[in-house]
Amino acid sequence: MKINKIILSFISAIALLLSSSVISFAKVVGDKIILGSAISLTGKYSSNGVHTQNGYNMAVDRINSMGGVKVGGKTYKFEIIYYDDESNPKRAAQLAERLISQDGVEFMLGPYSSGLTKAIAPVTEKYGVPMVEANGASRSLFTKGYKYLFAVLAPANLYLDVAIRTAVELNGGKGVRIAQAFEQDAFSQDVRLGILDAAKDTGSEIIIDDKLPKELNDMAATLVKVKQMKPDVLVVSGHTKGALTAIRQIAEMKVDVPMLAMTHCDAAKLSKQHGKNSQYALCASQWHKTLTYKDDFFKDGMTYAADFTKEFGYDPPYQAAESSAALLVFKDAFERANSFDQKKVRDALAATNMQTFYGNIKFAPGGQNVDKPMVLFQVMCDSAGKCENKVVAPLKWASAKLIHPVPKWSER
Amino acid sequence: MDFMVFQYPMISVQACLDGILLGILFALIAYGMALQWGVMNIINIAQGDLVILGGYIAYFMYLYGIHPAWGVIVAPIIMYFVGVGLYKLVINKVVDRDLFISILATFGISILFMQLMNFAFGADVVLANSGYGTTFLFDSAVVLPNSKIFSAFISILFAICLVIYMKKSKLGRAIRATAQNARAAKILGVDTEKVYAATFGINAALCGVAGALISITFTIHPYMGLPYTIRSFMIVIVAGLGNLPGVALSGMGLGVFEEFADYILGTEFRIGAVFLLLVLILVYRRFKLSRKREYLK
Numbered sequence: 001m002k003i004n005k006i007i008l009s010f011i012s013a014i015a016l017l018l019s020s021s022v023i024s025f026a027k028v029v030g031d032k033i034i035l036g037s038a039i040s041l042t043g044k045y046s047s048n049g050v051h052t053q054n055g056y057n058m059a060v061d062r063i064n065s066m067g068g069v070k071v072g073g074k075t076y077k078f079e080i081i082y083y084d085d086e087s088n089p090k091r092a093a094q095l096a097e098r099l100i101s102q103d104g105v106e107f108m109l110g111p112y113s114s115g116l117t118k119a120i121a122p123v124t125e126k127y128g129v130p131m132v133e134a135n136g137a138s139r140s141l142f143t144k145g146y147k148y149l150f151a152v153l154a155p156a157n158l159y160l161d162v163a164i165r166t167a168v169e170l171n172g173g174k175g176v177r178i179a180q181a182f183e184q185d186a187f188s189q190d191v192r193l194g195i196l197d198a199a200k201d202t203g204s205e206i207i208i209d210d211k212l213p214k215e216l217n218d219m220a221a222t223l224v225k226v227k228q229m230k231p232d233v234l235v236v237s238g239h240t241k242g243a244l245t246a247i248r249q250i251a252e253m254k255v256d257v258p259m260l261a262m263t264h265c266d267a268a269k270l271s272k273q274h275g276k277n278s279q280y281a282l283c284a285s286q287w288h289k290t291l292t293y294k295d296d297f298f299k300d301g302m303t304y305a306a307d308f309t310k311e312f313g314y315d316p317p318y319q320a321a322e323s324s325a326a327l328l329v330f331k332d333a334f335e336r337a338n339s340f341d342q343k344k345v346r347d348a349l350a351a352t353n354m355q356t357f358y359g360n361i362k363f364a365p366g367g368q369n370v371d372k373p374m375v376l377f378q379v380m381c382d383s384a385g386k387c388e389n390k391v392v393a394p395l396k397w398a399s400a401k402l403i404h405p406v407p408k409w410s411e412r
Numbered sequence: 413m414d415f416m417v418f419q420y421p422m423i424s425v426q427a428c429l430d431g432i433l434l435g436i437l438f439a440l441i442a443y444g445m446a447l448q449w450g451v452m453n454i455i456n457i458a459q460g461d462l463v464i465l466g467g468y469i470a471y472f473m474y475l476y477g478i479h480p481a482w483g484v485i486v487a488p489i490i491m492y493f494v495g496v497g498l499y500k501l502v503i504n505k506v507v508d509r510d511l512f513i514s515i516l517a518t519f520g521i522s523i524l525f526m527q528l529m530n531f532a533f534g535a536d537v538v539l540a541n542s543g544y545g546t547t548f549l550f551d552s553a554v555v556l557p558n559s560k561i562f563s564a565f566i567s568i569l570f571a572i573c574l575v576i577y578m579k580k581s582k583l584g585r586a587i588r589a590t591a592q593n594a595r596a597a598k599i600l601g602v603d604t605e606k607v608y609a610a611t612f613g614i615n616a617a618l619c620g621v622a623g624a625l626i627s628i629t630f631t632i633h634p635y636m637g638l639p640y641t642i643r644s645f646m647i648v649i650v651a652g653l654g655n656l657p658g659v660a661l662s663g664m665g666l667g668v669f670e671e672f673a674d675y676i677l678g679t680e681f682r683i684g685a686v687f688l689l690l691v692l693i694l695v696y697r698r699f700k701l702s703r704k705r706e707y708l709k
Contacts, residue, residue: 047534268537
């Protein structure tokens with residue numbers, strides 16, 4: 001009995017200690033600005049969740065070591081409280097609630113993926129907590145009139161817009177015939193809407209419009225139709241799964257199409273792991289290390305990529321780069337607001353107009369970044385079979401010339 | 413609705429061939445399920461997750477520079493022991509119980525496996541490249557990836573080996589005896605405990621083979637197991653237990669059905685169509701059973 005009592009009092013002492021330390025988290029403690037983020041460290045988004053977290057952490061370290069954030073003549077350092085949302089939107093919303101109402105966080109960083117950002121945004125909005133997010137691109141995030149949501153990335157409907165316009169341009173300004181296959185999720189459906197808009201603008205015709213289910217790992221039927229109908233452009237978007245399935249089956253079924261445009265190529269590690277099979281695929285990307293944007297903290301894309309690789313042991317995907325940029329935006333806004341008042345910081349965020357290594361950042365009233373175009377890269381292989389992603393559009397940043405039309409399989 | 417598949421006859425041929433090759437692979441998974449269902453009266457919800465685990469074995473061999481086709485030999489060996497271990501840990505406690513208990517237990521195992529695989533291998537979708545090339549038929553109007561042909565061939569090979577093993581070997585005969593009447597078998601000196609463990613192991617090994625083939629032909633992902641469980645469940649209830657030709661036929665039938673559903677209803681309804689078919693078959697079987705009961709009255 002006695003031992004039980006001792007154990008019990010010990011446990012309650014620890015619990016008390018923990019709870020008091022939790023309460024001590026607040027927006028600004030001493031010289032620390034505390035940001036909160038629910039992030040997918042486990043579950044189906046865990047790999048991209050980790051890229052996001054690495055991006056955030058890298059920027060925090062960099063900003064802190066280069067003098068921190070100066071507000072009201074005092075220097076502050078960033079710190080982030082993370083919770084694992086298990087890739088589950090409901091959990092993410094709960095955690096946002098917890099970060100704000102229990103931990104007293106007054107500024108948030110976004111989670112990974114459009115779906116989770118959608119779950120969190122109503123919560124941050126309700127409490128008037130400014131959130132800078134770097135991984136939710138779905139158009140519907142920016143049409144709800146959210147006042148406290150800011151996204152450093154270009155919205156999803158612009159992902160493959162460039163591809164269609166390029167195809168039309170190469171076709172002498174005449175409309176092209178498009179075949180498309182999209183997964184049934186918020187992000188991919190937004191990419192699809194973007195294509196529909198682009199098709200309408202350019203007088204292009206959509207001849208195949210397939211939807212892919214979540215569990216899909218076989219799109220042979222779509223590809224057979226493509227073989228039969230011979231479209232000018234094939235567009236596929238279904239996260240890593242869609243990219244991998246498409247690349248494998250296009251190569252195996254020897255589907256010839258003049259232009260293949262996709263999303264999530266670098267997440268799927270196409271050029272590295274699938275080499276020649278993925279050759280000539282066009283991929284939409286938010287960022288590429290060869291872009292020539294600059295800032296004071298990371299210098300430029302190449303330096304960022306080198307530093308990131310040194311720290312984490314792999315090439316930064318764009319998910320990491322945009323996450324780092326989110327911190328730069330926060331720092332800039334705090335300094336311009338010169339205050340920790342949420343309203344003032346929000347207004348400062350809304351007035352952001354800056355360049356980071358990741359790109360220019362300027363928010364539209366809906367919260368999306370309108371100053372940074374998407375880039376397209378093409379997987380290009382040398383004769384030894386080593387493949388690389390080269391930026392081909394927009395022309396301003398192109399490091400290689402677009403290869404169009406894609407050579408037939410029989411001629412490769 | 414899209415009836416392109418009927419406008420171009422070659423697409424129908426393509427769909428049939430794709431479906432048959434796919435169906436043979438499904439049949440292999442279903443055969444494992446039928447076997448342990450028949451012997452142990454357990455419906456294994458974790459079937460699909462065992463498949464995916466087998467797929468990861470082949471994938472890791474591929475990562476380390478070994479041709480993934482060797483996975484069809486390595487994966488079943490490892491999976492056999494996984495199966496036996498699973499039996500010793502969990503299944504032996506539910507084997508004589510209500511069917512519902514076994515469904516719950518294997519459902520739990522399924523969730524556990526998904527999360528563990530996600531934890532161990534990451535959430536990325538992966539595949540193993542076989543580099544097998546392509547076969548063109550009918551003046552290249554029909555295209556068959558050799559990886560699909562390879563997996564159908566290996567599936568048939570394993571099924572034949574298993575049938576011979578069940579007929580000729582001592583353990584095979586013991587398994588069949590236990591399936592017919594566990595108590596009688598026990599009285600006649602069959603160690604049913606051992607038979608159950610071996611049966612579950614063999615089922616897991618078959619899943620391992622199928623998984624390796626799936627990583628070569630399609631893609632794998634920790635959360636992709638359930639559709640394979642549903643498919644094999646459906647094949648088994650259509651074909652009945654212990655009916656290998658039936659399993660093979662209904663597997664191919666399901667494969668062809670899926671392909672046509674894909675063309676006609678659209679890819680988004682492909683898995684949905686499988687689930688719908690499952691419901692229809694269950695309703696139909698119930699209807700048939702209730703008629704039989706009336707005769708008995």
